[in-house]
Amino acid sequence: MEEKKFDFNSLIGFVLLGAIMLWWMYTNQPTPEELEAEKTKQTEQVQETNNSSTVENTFNTNDNVIQATDSISMAKAQSQLGAFAHSATVSNSETILENDLLKLVISNKGGQIKEALIKNYVTYDSLPLYLVKDNNASFNINFGTNDNRTLNTKDLLFEPSLSKSGENSVLSMKLKVSNDKFLEYRYEIKPDEYMVDFNIRSQGLSSSINSSQQVILDWNLNGFSHEKSIRYENQQTELYYEKEDQKIDYLSIGGEDDAEEQDVNWVAFKQHFFSSILINEEGFKTASLKSETLTKDEKIDTTFTKAFHLKAPLALQGGEFNSDMSWYIGPNDYQILKKYDRSIKDVINLGWGIFGVINRYVFIPVFNFLQGFIGNYGLIIILMTIVVRIFMSPLVYKSYLSSAKMKVLKPEMEEINKRLPGKENAMKRQQETMAVQSKAGVSPLAGCIPAVLQMPVFFALFKFFPANIDVRQKSFLWADDLSSYDSVFELPFNIPMYGSHISLFPILASIAIFFYMRMSQSQQMNMQQPTQEGMPDMQKMMKMMMYFSPVMMLIFFNMYASSLSLYYFVSNLLTITIMLVIKNYIIDEDKIHAKIQENKKKPKKESKFKKRLNDAMKQAQEQQAKQPKKK
Known part of the structure; x- marks a missing residue:
């Protein structure tokens, strides 16, 4: 049997082959930038995997907005919202509605006013004058559905549609069940007007809304401080309202006050020289009103003066929404307010009896x-x-x-x-x-x-x-x-x-x-x-x-x-x-x-x-x- 001898040539070959592999690996290794990019990619993949197994497998509820991202979360939204699951497919964005006097930013979330800017006025320190901004206000309708759900419009996404009606700008915000079934907020703003027409209507929702459950309109606002003296501004900041008999009343200017009233035509959140006034053409059959002072100390650098609250039931007609309203968002200027065929000019306190007559x-x-x-x-x-x-x-x-x-x-x-x-x-x-x-x-x-x-x-x-x-x-x-x-x-x-x-x-x-x-x-x-x-x-x-x-x-x-x-x-x-x-x-x-x-x-x-x-x-x-x- 032939004896095997050590092959020196083979050894040299293996050494050369290993050296070539080491040289190839060294010259082809990733740079530090490529390593960081790869690390970031892997992290995103892990997060995506986690999201798909948690948030997306339910639905996105960030900021209380119900918004579906895929078929799985859509199914979850369907189970949560029932007939109104279409809302989860709408993007959370904003639409601007404005004229020369007023700029409104309407959010898809809740279909409500997110910002209200009075253009021709500024605060005492020369900043833009907002009545609504940074979530200081909310407008919500709470209603029940026939499949035993209770929904709040402030948490749902409306679909916007901006158009023109002559010289007027019209914004339709629809909370859809389908293309022919929806709840609509309709805003219409005229040139050179602080009064905004606001209608709440629905179509085809009588089979979806539980008409035996009370529908509640809930409007809240924290009044910004616009003037130099907070204490003096608080004295002039009040909640006014008009009853069906055209009697004007208001809540106490100090501390906290509330009232339960019947047959209320309009409610005004008055902030000294500016007001947000919600007018209901049919009137609110009942209204729960509240005003509370948020600060009493002149030395505190505070943002707000008073908090206002309105809670009132809305009547359905044949199981459908049908309310004609108006929103005055502007200055308490007597010459402007008296142009409207209403008593909203009385939010300006000119005194009672003979004193008001003289003024x-x-x-x-x-x-x-x-x-x-x-x-x-x-x-x-x-x-x-x-x-x-x-x-x-x-x-x-x-x-x-x-x-x-x-x-x-x-x-x-x-x-x-x-x-x-x-x-x-x-x-x-x-x-x-x-x-x-x-x-x-x-x-x-x-x-x-x-x-x-x-x-x-x-x-x-x-x-x-x-x-x-x-x-x-x-x-x-x-x-x-x-x-x-x-x-x-x-x-x-x-x-x-x-x-x-x-x-x-x-x-x-x-x-x-x-x-x-x-x-x-x-x-x-x-x-x-x-x-x-x-x-x-x-x-x-x-x-x-x-x-x-x-x-x-x-x-x-x-x-x-x-x-x-x-x-x-x-x-x-x-x-x-x-x-x-x-x-x-x-x-x-x-x-x-x-x-x-x-x-x-x-x-x-x-x-x-x-x-x-x-x-x-x-x-x-x-x-x-x-x-x-x-x-």
Whole structure:
């Protein structure tokens, strides 16, 4: 048998072959970039595998949107949504609906308004002014289906269709069961209008919707803070609504308030100078309303002021949705709101009764007339104040004339008090006093009536300026915004009820009202009879008022609209001037005294009322005289 020997050539061949393989592997190894790409690819494959075994095998519920991605998840959506499973095939996107005044972003998710931008206005810090943004609002309809499901439209995807109707833009958002069966939200916006037509209709859903289960409309909004003072803005931010009898009501401005109402025509979420108003043509049979304050601290840098809630049932007609509504999203401008054949203009609080009448038919027309040819709103306020004071000057004259007459008669009043002192002569003293006043043709009420007649004007303007959007962000002198406070110095601390800043117009108004009340006090002292026993000292009370009123104005008006403080400053300044003119150049006390003496000589016909009053006083005097004898 031949012996096998070691083959050296074979060894060399294997070594060369191994070297060639090592060289080939080294030159063909992947670069670091290729290794990273491969790693990323493998990670994506793992994630895709995991997703397919979890999320996609159910359905995508990110952000509560039910959205199918394949046939398996579609089957899951079918089991979850029943007849409305088609919604899961719609993409989650947005559609813009706008005109020159308003821009609305409508989301497929819920078919609702995701953003509402008021184009021609900005916030106090010059940012775009949104009423709806960053999920601060939601609009939802909750309804039941015949296969025992309860669905919320805010979680479902609507299919958008944008079109034109003449000059109007129309957006149809459909929640489909099929092409001929759907729930539709229809938005229609006109050029240069803040009012948006909004219709809720359905077609072919009577077999899918459980009409025995109540359908609930749920609308919520957290109001953004747009103005400089959160505290003052909160005072003007309210939930308004109109009942079927056209009675306007609102929830409390402070803390938390709610109400259960019937037959409500519209609901307004008012944010001081801007409102979101939902109008139902058929009205809500019942409505659950709620308002809550989200912040009360001026120092907190907060986004929101109040939270508003509306929950109301929607009536189905033959098992179908059919509701005609409108949505006003815009400024609280009286001239704009009154154009609509509704009472939504009453969200602007111009005061109740006579105060509102004065504002609507006097001050608003005068203000609009002046701003027609004057661009400076501070000058408009000053001119308006001059017009008001000139109009009221006859009342000031009447009051001062009555004061002058009482001043002339004061020595006679003092003589009566000295002659008939004591409580036992009170009736007789009063009777003689009235007799002297009657003969002289003087009435102590003559000086009070003009002051009372001026009060409606005072309170009307107290409501007019804070509600007037025309003065918003209009500057005058040191005030950069006449609808807010005119801070001239920021304090390093907060004073309760006063704030953390110093406003100058309230200081000037307080000084002016101090001097006005000082003059008025002097005038009233002339009219006042000497203090009688048992009667409070009126001089002390009036002196307290002289200091109390300016201090109260200084404190409370520090946070108020500077336009209001400007008005009161100019008004009191003009009133002081008018009183000085009347005193020094118009009223002649010697002539008044002579006139009174002539009146005393003339026979006076006593009225029936005065006769009965005198008889009653005589009877009371006689009874008073008999009482000591009985004792």
